[in-house]
Amino acid sequence: MSSARPKLMLCILAFLLFFTYTCGQASETTTTSTPTAAAGVRVVHVLGLEGVKRNHHGTLTVQASGLKFEAKSAHTTVAIASIEDVLTSQDSHQTGGKVLTVAKIGVPYGGGRVLSLFSREKVDSLTIAYRDSNGGLHGVIFSMPVGQADTLKKQLVALGARTSMPVESQPEKKDDGGNK
């Protein structure tokens, strides 16, 4: 009985490792796909949009009228003329959300930490500063698959949005995801 327990734990650990690795491979495949910003990009609204909850998933589309965010329960548009700055950056984050975080805590012998090495994903972030009708400054941050933010930025700039850093000259501030 006592010898069966470690074996069971090892089996669970092996399964979780395999599962996370498979998920990581799948997410990398999606992130390296060709950017299709014109048709809308699947993004996560990190913060800033009024009437939209944080970490809400939706579709971001660049239109002549503005930058349109559409989700199941909310949709909003930021007018191109009101955009003061468009900036992009890269970061990495842990995938799996709260469920995997709790699962990682539950894995014995520090196995959760090993899982953390495989459950990371690189993301682009698009930061937009704009003014409302009263002149109040707003900041919006979206997180999206790698390579999409620059495409969206180019489209916004082409339509007349201002930026303090042109796309070509923007320094790549990459997060190495823990590899130093």
Add this chain to the structure above:
Amino acid sequence: MNPTRVLPLTLRRIAGSALLLCLICVGLVPRGLGAETLAWSIQVEPVQAEEGQLPPDFTLAIYEDLLEQLAKAGTFQHVYRSGDRQAESVPHLLTVRMTLLNFERGNQTERAVTTVKGATKVQVHMKIASRKGNVLVEKDVQGTVRLFGENLKATYSLAKHIADTLRDASIPAPTPQ
């Protein structure tokens, strides 16, 4: 049971419950919500930092988080955004200005793997001043994410600390104009 003994016991229980309820109510009253601070409105300005010291997403995240936290705390009559023209006509307006002191970008994976390394820290010098330029509150505040959460969680922590500082600060009532 003797009815003459039951009544005082019940009364004592009711009195005890009422006293307990009063104590709970006193404990639940938000601190610092006096008439003094409620007479003020506040305008938030984005963090001032030298170019390249603070990423733009962090600058705007601190700004948005602070607006949200101040509105949530209810310490001030109204919270205005930077550049809001409506704030120009407000008689009792405070302005919160922040200057970056230190920024360390950590790494979520490093935090999850080592649990001791990879913390993201952002420290600002906060200054609350009236329209006339009188500084009412001045303090260094830090936001950190040490174990769970993405790097931007540090901005939430910073904004919460600033809102708590302002709630607990004894801001004098505005002088009548």
